[in-house]
Amino acid sequence: MGVLNEILSAIKNISLFSEITEWKETDKDLFIKYQCNTTDAKTLFTSNWLDLHMQEQHYIITLRHNGHMITYTNYRSMAPFLDDGISSEIDLIFDKNIIDRGKNVLIYFSMKSFLDKLKQKELDFFNVDHMKKFVFLPISNSVDNGLLKLVPLESFDEEEFNIPLDEPVLEQATTVLNLYTDMHSDDNSPLPLTFAFNKVEHPDLQDTLNFIVVYLTTKFLANKYHDKKFTFKGYQRIELLLDDFFKPEHYQDFLQLFKFTYDEHKYDDKIEIVRNVITLYLSDLDDLQKFDSVLPKIRGTIEANFSAYIQKQIKEFFDQRKEVVKEAYNASVEAKSEADKIINSINQSLLGLITASLLGVLAYSKGDKFLFILALSFHIVYFIISYFVNMSNFRSKESDIEHNFNLYVEQFSVLKEDELSTIKQNYLTSALKKLSNRLSLYTGVTIIIVMIMLAAIGIGYDFIKKSQPTDNVNNTKISQEHKMK
Numbered sequence: 001m002g003v004l005n006e007i008l009s010a011i012k013n014i015s016l017f018s019e020i021t022e023w024k025e026t027d028k029d030l031f032i033k034y035q036c037n038t039t040d041a042k043t044l045f046t047s048n049w050l051d052l053h054m055q056e057q058h059y060i061i062t063l064r065h066n067g068h069m070i071t072y073t074n075y076r077s078m079a080p081f082l083d084d085g086i087s088s089e090i091d092l093i094f095d096k097n098i099i100d101r102g103k104n105v106l107i108y109f110s111m112k113s114f115l116d117k118l119k120q121k122e123l124d125f126f127n128v129d130h131m132k133k134f135v136f137l138p139i140s141n142s143v144d145n146g147l148l149k150l151v152p153l154e155s156f157d158e159e160e161f162n163i164p165l166d167e168p169v170l171e172q173a174t175t176v177l178n179l180y181t182d183m184h185s186d187d188n189s190p191l192p193l194t195f196a197f198n199k200v201e202h203p204d205l206q207d208t209l210n211f212i213v214v215y216l217t218t219k220f221l222a223n224k225y226h227d228k229k230f231t232f233k234g235y236q237r238i239e240l241l242l243d244d245f246f247k248p249e250h251y252q253d254f255l256q257l258f259k260f261t262y263d264e265h266k267y268d269d270k271i272e273i274v275r276n277v278i279t280l281y282l283s284d285l286d287d288l289q290k291f292d293s294v295l296p297k298i299r300g301t302i303e304a305n306f307s308a309y310i311q312k313q314i315k316e317f318f319d320q321r322k323e324v325v326k327e328a329y330n331a332s333v334e335a336k337s338e339a340d341k342i343i344n345s346i347n348q349s350l351l352g353l354i355t356a357s358l359l360g361v362l363a364y365s366k367g368d369k370f371l372f373i374l375a376l377s378f379h380i381v382y383f384i385i386s387y388f389v390n391m392s393n394f395r396s397k398e399s400d401i402e403h404n405f406n407l408y409v410e411q412f413s414v415l416k417e418d419e420l421s422t423i424k425q426n427y428l429t430s431a432l433k434k435l436s437n438r439l440s441l442y443t444g445v446t447i448i449i450v451m452i453m454l455a456a457i458g459i460g461y462d463f464i465k466k467s468q469p470t471d472n473v474n475n476t477k478i479s480q481e482h483k484m485k
Contacts, residue, residue, distance in 0.1 A: 005157065007109065008109070014032075017040035025113035026113075033089060036088055044090075101161070104133050105133075111204065128190065130165055146169040190216065192254070197209060218254070229242065232279050233275060235277075251292075273306055380457075
């Protein structure tokens with residue numbers, strides 16, 4: 001028999017011969033005081049089970065009789081003090097730390113003691129860590145919600161309680177606590193979900209668990225909790241008073257409101273709506289029971305307002321998307337316009353090449369070969385200067401188009417990055433790529449034109465050098481004929 005079952009047996013057997021007059025129990029200790037007459041005390045202390053169990057010294061039994069206080073070791077130590085006709089008191093003291101258990105295990109032999117602990121808001125044991133919590137109580141059936149398991153005392157020896165939380169449960173709890181501690185960095189609190197059970201066989205236990213759900217949910221929704229007051233700042237600033245205990249009517253609504261609010265999606269918007277609506281329905285110094293009575297109306301209003309808010313957000317999203325698309329389209333039109341200007345510049349360069357060629361041919365045909373070279377040289381200088389001026393302008397324009405779009409998005413857009421990237425890719429990126437390709441084409445055409453004109457100058461210069469000796473001979477012959485005449 002395990003230690004815990006020994007204690008259960010002792011409590012049961014002593015109760016057969018006496019009446020419990022006092023019961024004190026904490027997380028660590030159990031103290032029970034019994035009242036009995038001498039005959040019953042003799043019967044108790046001569047029973048075989050007591051000598052058998054007390055050999056292990058797992059608990060202490062003390063007799064208070066006729067002014068004496070004697071700690072039980074065996075019947076012989078008690079017999080001299082058991083005078084007939086005198087009432088006796090028996091104390092049973094048990095140190096729960098004797099039981100081999102983890103920090104995630106709590107044992108209560110009295111349901112009332114455990115409920116008193118909850119009603120006093122002594123809840124540190126239930127703070128979430130990586131281990132599931134176990135509480136052993138005088139109940140018949142186990143109930144488990146993933147965070148906390150309530151187990152019958154008799155099942156202690158068979159129960160495996162060194163169990164970590166399931167990954168999804170721990171992840172959900174961590175998300176909620178992160179949201180809460182971001183706003184309440186100086187506070188640590190168990191979750192309302194820890195105490196949420198659909199059905200518990202013990203009515204008083206169910207009512208107390210429901211009360212804790214209401215208390216903790218209100219704490220998680222409030223801006224601040226201090227000195228039994230919940231402070232809400234919304235439409236107005238109010239303080240709700242904490243009742244010592246009451247039986248909530250709408251604890252399920254509290255639980256659903258908690259789950260609705262502490263959702264990672266839109267938490268900041270939800271908590272703001274919740275606090276504003278609560279302060280519309282409640283007045284300063286109302287209590288938690290009043291909150292419970294009007295919660296269905298509050299919850300309905302919150303959900304309706306959030307639906308309207310979401311609809312407004314959707315409309316704003318599509319309006320914003322339309323504006324961003326419009327801005328991207330305008331930017332793409334501007335980029336295409338600049339690309340067309342580049343084609344015009346290329347056409348002008350080609351026209352300039354034709355003009356320079358005609359002038360050069362005309363000058364060369366009239367024998368003015370130096371004018372031919374000079375004309376081509378000036379056109380080369382013109383092309384080069386025009387190219388650098390135009391390229392500087394086009395590059396600046398390309399940069400301005402993209403910069404202005406990004407600036408608009410940064411200042412006015414609330415769209416997500418992937419949505420903005422899609423819009424930019426569909427409209428602006430292709431237009432800018434086309435502009436960049438046209439700039440590359442312009443550069444290539446300009447280089448080719450300049451190379452052609454340089455080649456023409458080189459060829460012309462070579463012709464001039466080769467024709468100079470012939471010209472000198474002709475001039476000499478003409479001079480000699482003139483002298484003979």
